[in-house]
Amino acid sequence: MMKRFSNISVFVKQIESLLPNLCLNSLICKETISKSCLYPIALKSNQTIRSFHTTLSLSKMEDRRILISSTPKKDEGTSGEAAIGIDSLIHSREDMFPSENTPKTLFNNIPFSEVPIVNIRVSRNNTIITLTDGISGKLKAMRSCGIEGFKNTRKGTNVAAQATAISFTNQCLNKGVKTVRVRVRGLGPGRLSSIKGLQMGGLEIISITDSTPVSWNPPRPRKQRTL
Incomplete structure (x- = not known):
């Protein structure tokens, strides 16, 4: 104007x-x-x-x-490291962490060391879920995104992992298994979705263990391509 x-x-x-x-x-x-x-x-x-x-x-x-100059600088730390204070939970929620009496603790009249284990193998292309015995380690049930019917790139999605976990839960309930321990290995889209699917299916999860291996001395990377 x-x-x-x-x-x-x-x-x-x-x-x-x-x-x-x-x-x-x-x-x-x-x-x-x-x-x-x-x-x-x-x-x-x-x-x-x-x-x-x-x-x-x-x-x-x-x-x-003016807005950019007044904005505080972004912290360049590790993503998610400030999401929760573990030190504060050690004193307030001591029952969340294992102790020397944990293997003998009863869960639904079953010792912790004998509770069946649900192993979740996560990768970028697929999610494989297995049920093993807590004492002998014998395989009882197995399910994967490919067996569930997802093909090609759909196997690596979080939707496929959640649907596989719900179907796997039905197998566990049919075998009489209701209380399980969960052990997650690997990185991928189905890492959290599979655990959520187990809860939605009706399994009682008493512990979650992350057994993802860490390579402290990885192989030497390929040399840079020359153009």
Whole structure:
């Protein structure tokens, strides 16, 4: 919007009267108006009056610079390391962590060391779930995303892992297994979805163990390609 004014003071007073009714988040301010009024404007009636106008895009650029300068710097730490304080849980929830009496603790009249184990093998392309005996380690049941009916790239999705876990739960309940320990190995989309599927199916999970191997001395990477 463009208006012609013959006097700077009249222009400033009219803008100041409109400021309370504007909701532009400090895009128009008194300082900006005073700086903009430094443009030469003829005050005599016999001369051509120079038009004065401002745009919202110019104000946005300045407002963005102020916002960026006031924003605190992002912490470059490990993702998720500040999500929960483990040290505080050690004192408040001691029952969440194993102790020397954990193997003899009873869960539904079954010692912890004898509770069946659900092994979840997660990768980028598939999720394999098996049930083993807590004493002998004998395989009792197995299910994977491929067996469930998912093919090709669909096997590596979290939806396939959750559906496989629900189907696997039905096998466990048919064998009379209701209380299990969960051991997760690997990284992939079905890492959390499979555990959620076991809970939705009706299994009682008493512990979750992450047995993902860590390679402290990985093989030497391939040399960089020369172009």
